[in-house]
Amino acid sequence: MSPHAATRGRGARLAEDVRDAASEATSRAAGAAGSVASAAAEAAAAVLASKPRLRGWIHACTAPLALAACIVLTVLAPGAGLTWACAAYLACSLVLFANSGVYHLSNGHFPTRVTTVLQRFDHANIYLLIAGTYTPLSVALLAPGTARLVLAIVWGGALAGIVTTLVWRTAPRWFATLLYVILGWVAIWFLPSFWRADGAAVVWLILAGGIVYTVGGAVYARRWPDPAPRWFGFHEIFHVCTVLAWACQCVACYIAVLG
Structure with missing residues (x-):
């Protein structure tokens, strides 16, 4: 070769x-x-x-109802100030229920990074809803100076809570629940003013909503009761409580703004 x-x-x-x-x-x-x-x-x-099979569906079904109710309230609100206040309430309500529905229904379908972002916003949006609910109530029922004080407290607290949620990613469940409850009960100091402005109905609805929110927060923090883990667990009880509490305080907003 x-x-x-x-x-x-x-x-x-x-x-x-x-x-x-x-x-x-x-x-x-x-x-x-x-x-x-x-x-x-x-x-x-x-x-x-x-996951329970109903996880996410409660808030997903509530989102369009909340949107419709808040659009009507915003359109009927008298004056520019109340219109903007109701628009803020509309945005906060829609963001909470829509994001929660998307997050809980998509968990396991979306990439982990997307799911994590949705989860952070799901927790942060609770602060937004608390502040958003106070906005039309305060503008409609309180003297301008007092309304500005309440809104400064609740929106400042909401901002602090959102930053805490986004930065402290390993915060214990009980700590987040405690912050929600504290911010949510700021109104207790102003209930006499609400009563004098629009009577007992608004006050009782605010109190009913606050109590139901608190019960839901306790269930969420303790993860109990958990009646039917394959279909309707502790988290679903928490979501039902948020919807019922939101409905009570939405009616209070209607009475305050349109009464």
Whole structure:
């Protein structure tokens, strides 16, 4: 065999070895990618299997109802100040229920990064709803100076709570619940003013909503009772409480703004 033929033979064998190595590496990479995809699919399936079947549906179904109720209130509100106050209430209500519905229904379907963002906003939106609910009540029923004081307190507290939620990602459940309850009960100091301005109905509705919110917060913090974990667990009780409490205080807003 000539030297040139031998060289060509060694080159051919080397090229074949390179192709084999590349093919093997590609197969290993594809196998690893398949393993990762399979693990992700299994994790998503585990998340979905562990959630009650009604998780998310309560808030998802409430979102369009809240939107309709708040649009009517905003359109009927007399004066620019009350219109903007009701618009803020509309935005806060819609953001809470819509985001909560999307987050809880999509958990296990979306990438982890997206789910984490939705979860953070889900928790932060509770502060927004508290402040948003106080806004039309304060503008409608309180003297301008007192209304500004209440709004400064609740919106300042909401901002602090949102920052805490977004920054302190490992905050214990009881701590977040405590902040919600404290901010939510700011109104107790101004209930006599609400009573003098619009009578007992608004006050009793605010109190009823606050009590139901507090009960829901206690259930959420304790994870009990958990009556039917496959369908309707402790988290669903919490969501029902938020809807009932929101409804009570929405009626209070209607009476205060349109009464």
